[in-house]
Amino acid sequence: MHDKTRALMQRGTAFLGSEYAVLCGAMSWVSERNLVSAISNAGGFGVIACGAMTPDLLDAEIAATKALTSKPFGVNLITMHPMLFDLIAVCAQHQVSHVVLAGGIPPKGSVDAIKAFGAKVLVFAPTLALAKKLLRSGADALVIEGSEAGGHIGPVATSVLAQEFLPELAAEHVVFVAGGIGRGDMIAAYLDMGASGVQLGTRFACATESIAHPAFKKAFFRANARDAITSVQVDPRLPVIPVRALKNKGTEQFTAKQIEVAKLLDAGTVDMGEAQLQIEHFWAGALRRAVIDGDVESGSMMAGQSVGMVTAEEPVAEIMAQLMDQSEAALAR
Numbered sequence: 338m339h340d341k342t343r344a345l346m347q348r349g350t351a352f353l354g355s356e357y358a359v360l361c362g363a364m365s366w367v368s369e370r371n372l373v374s375a376i377s378n379a380g381g382f383g384v385i386a387c388g389a390m391t392p393d394l395l396d397a398e399i400a401a402t403k404a405l406t407s408k409p410f411g412v413n414l415i416t417m418h419p420m421l422f423d424l425i426a427v428c429a430q431h432q433v434s435h436v437v438l439a440g441g442i443p444p445k446g447s448v449d450a451i452k453a454f455g456a457k458v459l460v461f462a463p464t465l466a467l468a469k470k471l472l473r474s475g476a477d478a479l480v481i482e483g484s485e486a487g488g489h490i491g492p493v494a495t496s497v498l499a500q501e502f503l504p505e506l507a508a509e510h511v512v513f514v515a516g517g518i519g520r521g522d523m524i525a526a527y528l529d530m531g532a533s534g535v536q537l538g539t540r541f542a543c544a545t546e547s548i549a550h551p552a553f554k555k556a557f558f559r560a561n562a563r564d565a566i567t568s569v570q571v572d573p574r575l576p577v578i579p580v581r582a583l584k585n586k587g588t589e590q591f592t593a594k595q596i597e598v599a600k601l602l603d604a605g606t607v608d609m610g611e612a613q614l615q616i617e618h619f620w621a622g623a624l625r626r627a628v629i630d631g632d633v634e635s636g637s638m639m640a641g642q643s644v645g646m647v648t649a650e651e652p653v654a655e656i657m658a659q660l661m662d663q664s665e666a667a668l669a670r
């Protein structure tokens with residue numbers, strides 16, 4: 338079964354130790370023990386989203402995930418977490434096999450600290466030059482993630498990144514492609530271009546095993562690709578980190594908030610630091626509110642453009658089987 342797809346995934350599966358080179362990208366609050374173990378048990382590669390967790394919470398999450406699966410899984414750490422090296426130590430205690438460093442350039446010593454306990458390091462790189470530098474300095478694999486993806490994104494589409502990175506890097510390095518993948522046909526296309534595997538988030542976020550609130554899932558099933566929009570920056574003085582999410586009342590309130598703060602800045606009522614802080618803090622806790630509490634109105638409904646292809650709650654194993662069948666059919670064509 339799936340011979341052509343498996344053959345093209347061979348380097349990816351050897352690297353991950355999984356049956357399929359299909360990662361479920363870490364999604365804060367969503368990618369916890371249940372979804373992660375379900376992905377790995379279905380032959381994919383689950384990744385725990387550490388997000389803002391403390392080392393103690395990460396410790397418990399890894400232990401709980403291990404209790405639910407004997408298959409390999411990874412841990413995603415955000416590089417700007419103030420306790421990054423303590424989190425790496427927790428991964429070391431558990432002999433985690435793969436660590437994904439996300440959210441920025443890995444700080445000095447972090448890649449080495451992970452490799453020191455024998456784990457493999459996956460990194461993101463927004464440019465080809467940085468990708469080459471990270472691979473030279475010890476990173477074991479690369480994830481390229483295009484702007485179609487859900488959550489924090491860069492400005493370039495997956496299709497363009499794939500054309501820029503894969504011809505240069507794929508022969509020698511393990512590269513996973515992420516962003517906007519909703520069907521196996523697309524997996525086949527990136528494998529055919531030289532990718533070792535793929536990473537999906539949105540397609541798995543509302544699987545049966547996902548603990549996301551029923552209201553969060555319902556909003557995904559109803560949404561179309563065009564509803565997953567990027568956050569808008571209103572004033573050049575007030576930087577906004579681009580995030581792709583389903584538009585809701587919170588999106589509008591965020592625009593209003595930026596206008597309000599810009600006016601306060603003009604009037605001299607607040608200084609620049611305070612103004613920027615107010616913008617930065619607007620979405621604090623908002624993803625948790627959406628995923629866990631089901632606040633689809635003012636929470637942050639992070640979703641990629643492939644959300645239009647998510648139409649019903651399905652078990653992870655079924656989604657995985659569909660993706661593999663579609664990829665195989667595409668390669669057979």
Ligand SMILES: Cc1cc2nc3c(=O)[nH]c(=O)nc-3n(C[C@H](O)[C@H](O)[C@H](O)COP(=O)(O)O)c2cc1C
Nearest residue numbers: 362363364365439486487488516517538539639641
């Ligand atoms: C709800 C949500 C939360 C996410 N949180 C994180 C995160 O904490 N860390 C991270 O590296 N990526 C995060 N991502 C990105 C995913 O790991 C993955 O790369 C992305 O979803 C792939 O693109 P796709 O959504 O088009 O499949 C998140 C994505 C979503 C949809």
